[in-house]
Amino acid sequence: MSNNNLLYRQVQSPMVLKIAKWIIGIFLVIGLCSHFIANDMPLLAKYEGSVSSPATVEFLSDIGIVDSRIYDETKFKWKIMPPIPYSSDQLNSRFNVSVGPLDNQEVSSLRYRHWLGTDQLGRDVLAGLVHGTNIAVKVGLLSVFFSLLLGLYLGLLSGYFGDNSWKINIFALLIGTLIKALGLYYILYPIIVNPGLFYYLNLTFIVTILQLALYKFIPGSTKPSISLPIDLITTKIIEVLNSIPTLFIILAFLAIFTKPSIWNVIIIISIIGWPKFARLARAEILQIKNLEYIESAKSIGLSDFQIILKHALPNAITSVISITAFAISGAILLESTLSFLGLGIPLDHVSWGSMLADARVNFSSWWLALFPGLAIFFVLISFYIIGNQLNEKMNARH
Numbered sequence: 129m130s131n132n133n134l135l136y137r138q139v140q141s142p143m144v145l146k147i148a149k150w151i152i153g154i155f156l157v158i159g160l161c162s163h164f165i166a167n168d169m170p171l172l173a174k175y176e177g178s179v180s181s182p183a184t185v186e187f188l189s190d191i192g193i194v195d196s197r198i199y200d201e202t203k204f205k206w207k208i209m210p211p212i213p214y215s216s217d218q219l220n221s222r223f224n225v226s227v228g229p230l231d232n233q234e235v236s237s238l239r240y241r242h243w244l245g246t247d248q249l250g251r252d253v254l255a256g257l258v259h260g261t262n263i264a265v266k267v268g269l270l271s272v273f274f275s276l277l278l279g280l281y282l283g284l285l286s287g288y289f290g291d292n293s294w295k296i297n298i299f300a301l302l303i304g305t306l307i308k309a310l311g312l313y314y315i316l317y318p319i320i321v322n323p324g325l326f327y328y329l330n331l332t333f334i335v336t337i338l339q340l341a342l343y344k345f346i347p348g349s350t351k352p353s354i355s356l357p358i359d360l361i362t363t364k365i366i367e368v369l370n371s372i373p374t375l376f377i378i379l380a381f382l383a384i385f386t387k388p389s390i391w392n393v394i395i396i397i398s399i400i401g402w403p404k405f406a407r408l409a410r411a412e413i414l415q416i417k418n419l420e421y422i423e424s425a426k427s428i429g430l431s432d433f434q435i436i437l438k439h440a441l442p443n444a445i446t447s448v449i450s451i452t453a454f455a456i457s458g459a460i461l462l463e464s465t466l467s468f469l470g471l472g473i474p475l476d477h478v479s480w481g482s483m484l485a486d487a488r489v490n491f492s493s494w495w496l497a498l499f500p501g502l503a504i505f506f507v508l509i510s511f512y513i514i515g516n517q518l519n520e521k522m523n524a525r526h
Contacts, residue, residue: 151506166259212258219249260500291360450515450518470482
């Protein structure tokens with residue numbers, strides 16, 4: 129036991145915490161700026177008499193803001209390339225087999241050397257690591273963000289209202305359910321078939337406004353209402369999700385999606401991950417909802433939702449934030465596992481898990497397993513260290 133405590137103190141030392149924060153910071157910067165770190169398109173170039181940024185145009189076209197454009201490389205008067213002049217899906221015709229980082233490489237200059245080698249298709253491993261970092265950041269942050277929103281929402285409502293306290297307008301419930309069903313269909317379907325960021329955000333905004341307007345202009349005091357057992361519904365859903373193995377849930381949802389997409393993985397991980405946030409939020413509000421300051425807030429006329437936002441939510445966030453780092457690391461590990469198995473994201477997308485899968489069928493290419501494995505290890509252990517630090521700080525406050 130003493131050896132375990134000594135090891136724990138060493139892991140939680142200030143120097144180790146600082147290194148972990150630096151690793152996470154570098155991880156986020158590379159993930160968010162990956163398109164401008166590893167790309168075969170110039171960051172800046174003079175093309176047909178004007179200065180433009182082909183890499184930026186390509187990035188904006190990928191998220192649906194502008195139309196894609198094809199550039200003729202022979203017409204560049206001058207160009208400034210990214211630090212890694214390869215994209216993750218760029219095939220190198222000079223290499224029809226994987227080339228190691230220490231092997232001789234026929235390249236025009238050291239600028240175009242594959243410093244971490246290539247895979248069996250000639251794709252640059254370093255560019256693949258950068259692109260895999262982008263996928264890990266997207267999946268880790270977005271899936272945990274959606275899980276956090278859904279978990280806080282259901283956890284606070286179930287803990288505060290219980291089974292008999294939430295009176296809801298029947299007409300608002302029926303029409304609101306219809307709006308949400310249509311909204312989910314028209315939001316999820318474009319994401320699965322043809323993802324577009326602005327279409328998704330705009331439609332989400334419209335559905336939210338319609339839902340808020342519905343509850344605003346159909347007051348429950350003047351229409352028939354029912355008691356919604358929100359606590360029973362939430363707890364039973366959590367029990368069902370916890371009783372089913374995670375792999376079965378993943379396979380069931382993957383069968384629904386007709387086209388592989390990174391959004392499929394984000395949605396699945398969000399559905400799997402929200403119960404842990406809901407349980408903590410529910411437990412926190414059950415502790416405080418009968419305290420004197422909550423009763424005082426009710427006596428001065430604050431509505432239930434004002435009390436939840438101003439008093440319950442801040443207390444719940446302090447408890448939930450301590451597991452956020454663990455949730456992000458779990459999401460990254462789950463995405464890597466799915467990519468390793470060939471599930472979730474498209475097969476032509478390079479990720480840490482897909483690189484490990486390539487190493488499985490090519491044992492002699494040790495670099496395909498070493499570098500993605502190290503990336504996963506250092507990122508996960510860094511999130512674990514930071515998560516422990518957050519957990520200790522939150523426990524000290526309580």
